[in-house]
Amino acid sequence: MRVITTIKEMQELILQQKSQGKTVGFVPTMGFLHEGHLTLLNRARQENDIVVLSIFVNPLQFGPKEDYAEYPRDFERDRALAESEMVDFLFYPSVEEMYPTDLSVRVTVQERTDVLCGSSRPGHFDGVATVITKFFNIIMPTRAYFGKKDAQQVAVIEGLISDFNIPVNLVAVDIVRENDGLAKSSRNVNLLPNERKEAPVLYQSLQVAAGAIDEGERDPNKLIHLIREEIGKESSGVIDYVQIYSYPQLKPLEKLEGTIIIALAVKFTKVRLIDNFITKID
Amino acid sequence: MRVITTIKEMQELILQQKSQGKTVGFVPTMGFLHEGHLTLLNRARQENDIVVLSIFVNPLQFGPKEDYAEYPRDFERDRALAESEMVDFLFYPSVEEMYPTDLSVRVTVQERTDVLCGSSRPGHFDGVATVITKFFNIIMPTRAYFGKKDAQQVAVIEGLISDFNIPVNLVAVDIVRENDGLAKSSRNVNLLPNERKEAPVLYQSLQVAAGAIDEGERDPNKLIHLIREEIGKESSGVIDYVQIYSYPQLKPLEKLEGTIIIALAVKFTKVRLIDNFITKID
Numbered sequence: 001m002r003v004i005t006t007i008k009e010m011q012e013l014i015l016q017q018k019s020q021g022k023t024v025g026f027v028p029t030m031g032f033l034h035e036g037h038l039t040l041l042n043r044a045r046q047e048n049d050i051v052v053l054s055i056f057v058n059p060l061q062f063g064p065k066e067d068y069a070e071y072p073r074d075f076e077r078d079r080a081l082a083e084s085e086m087v088d089f090l091f092y093p094s095v096e097e098m099y100p101t102d103l104s105v106r107v108t109v110q111e112r113t114d115v116l117c118g119s120s121r122p123g124h125f126d127g128v129a130t131v132i133t134k135f136f137n138i139i140m141p142t143r144a145y146f147g148k149k150d151a152q153q154v155a156v157i158e159g160l161i162s163d164f165n166i167p168v169n170l171v172a173v174d175i176v177r178e179n180d181g182l183a184k185s186s187r188n189v190n191l192l193p194n195e196r197k198e199a200p201v202l203y204q205s206l207q208v209a210a211g212a213i214d215e216g217e218r219d220p221n222k223l224i225h226l227i228r229e230e231i232g233k234e235s236s237g238v239i240d241y242v243q244i245y246s247y248p249q250l251k252p253l254e255k256l257e258g259t260i261i262i263a264l265a266v267k268f269t270k271v272r273l274i275d276n277f278i279t280k281i282d
Numbered sequence: 283m284r285v286i287t288t289i290k291e292m293q294e295l296i297l298q299q300k301s302q303g304k305t306v307g308f309v310p311t312m313g314f315l316h317e318g319h320l321t322l323l324n325r326a327r328q329e330n331d332i333v334v335l336s337i338f339v340n341p342l343q344f345g346p347k348e349d350y351a352e353y354p355r356d357f358e359r360d361r362a363l364a365e366s367e368m369v370d371f372l373f374y375p376s377v378e379e380m381y382p383t384d385l386s387v388r389v390t391v392q393e394r395t396d397v398l399c400g401s402s403r404p405g406h407f408d409g410v411a412t413v414i415t416k417f418f419n420i421i422m423p424t425r426a427y428f429g430k431k432d433a434q435q436v437a438v439i440e441g442l443i444s445d446f447n448i449p450v451n452l453v454a455v456d457i458v459r460e461n462d463g464l465a466k467s468s469r470n471v472n473l474l475p476n477e478r479k480e481a482p483v484l485y486q487s488l489q490v491a492a493g494a495i496d497e498g499e500r501d502p503n504k505l506i507h508l509i510r511e512e513i514g515k516e517s518s519g520v521i522d523y524v525q526i527y528s529y530p531q532l533k534p535l536e537k538l539e540g541t542i543i544i545a546l547a548v549k550f551t552k553v554r555l556i557d558n559f560i561t562k563i564d
Binding site: 102104112 | 446
């Protein structure tokens with residue numbers, strides 16, 4: 001595995017690989033890798049000749065009150081994990097390398113942002129879309145891998161790729177779960193012991209909604225009510241939101257049709273958990 | 283020459299050419315080709331294996347009060363000219379093909395826009411940068427050709443390429459002039475006969491400024507004064523602006539240093555002419 005820190009070298013290496021007809025799988029991350037990232041790397045390894053992992057804590061996507069400085073970093077651990085996942089190139093640029101001057105242009109996301117987690121993070125997805133645009137131009141991937149856990153991010157990237165005609169295939173990878181259904185997250189360790197026992201209720205409530213859809217329920221409000229009831233019954237967590245939208249457009253629906261997302265966020269003592277369920281209504 | 287109207291076919295053809303190691307020269311236009319465009323095509327033909335010309339009147343870069351509907355179009359004439367310039371692919375998409383739905387993302391230009399012609403065209407360069415981002419992803423050019431006549435556009439595209447790390451070489455081609463120095467433009471035919479005689483004063487005034495710089499003048503205000511005096515002496519045209527900035531940053535200068543642009547616009551009865559001079563101060 002080679003660690004690359006400059007854009008120029010990364011671009012040259014990729015052009016060299018692509019001129020030999022090699023396919024390139026790309027997994028963008030902010031580092032501090034967890035099992036979700038490793039699943040993406042594993043999938044990229046299976047499907048491409050070359051695997052590129054980027055580690056870059058992108059200041060552009062953090063709000064002024066958010067935790068950019070405190071965001072966890074452990075490059076040596078990440079490097080070892082990347083090596084064990086047989087990554088070919090670990091792209092690890094500095095902030096100065098990525099943003100040497102004030103940007104004269106940036107990507108503005110006009111849709112899909114004012115719902116779910118995005119409504120409380122103005123500008124966040126502009127920062128994500130801008131850095132991903134840069135990465136796509138540097139890595140020129142055949143396929144780019146994102147986890148469905150952050151379904152709104154996937155929706156924004158899908159819009160970016162499709163509206164800008166970026167020649168890359170977006171691979172959205174299913175949520176990895178514990179045996180009891182809890183979506184894996186590095187934040188789960190911050191659950192108190194009783195909260196950890198309750199936390200699978202997020203997944204269970206989505207399963208209840210899925211069952212109701214199977215039985216013909218098409219009213220989003222009734223499904224939201226079902227989910228809220230299920231969570232209230234089983235957990236001390238406080239519901240932040242339960243929302244249902246078209247996917248990936250993230251537009252409100254009067255009646256379920258097409259591809260939809262049910263997404264929810266629940267606050268526990270020290271951590272807020274999210275989960276979602278995406279399905280196509282026949 | 284092949285005329286291509288869909289993004290998918292254009293992208294596939296280019297990928298096929300690039301997989302054979304071919305270089306691609308790209309000339310983006312809004313059609314109604316004139317000698318300036320032909321100069322770009324000629325240069326692209328000399329320097330690349332494949333030449334792609336796009337013709338697309340981009341609604342996104344026209345303001346609500348601007349002349350999108352009236353913009354001149356003559357596809358059959360353009361096609362014949364492209365053929366005679368030995369263009370390989372003429373990309374001619376419809377508005378529906380380029381913008382099938384409302385864009386969920388767009389490029390916002392944050393610098394280099396509030397001076398020169400940009401100050402009276404809010405949003406214009408966002409539209410330019412967005413469509414050029416799409417074209418770069420569709421055509422994947424080795425080199426893209428723009429005329430220095432619209433120096434502000436070149437500056438914005440330079441920022442787009444550099445800030446987004448787009449793997450393309452920008453080729454800025456010198457202004458083509460009539461024998462008397464008047465910059466060529468399809469708009470010159472709208473000059474009244476006496477105005478046509480006066481019009482070379484734009485170029486002459488820039489030459490006067492260049493002479494003063496050679497003799498050591500470094501004060502932008504003195505140079506602007508010289509130019510205004512020269513134009514006022516020789517012409518009935520009304521000066522719209524005479525401005526001097528760093529280039530391509532387009533930032534004001536107290537003293538000339540580095541690469542600079544002197545740009546001007548003069549209004550005649552039925553037409554406004556622009557011209558500019560870019561030079562590196564030793």
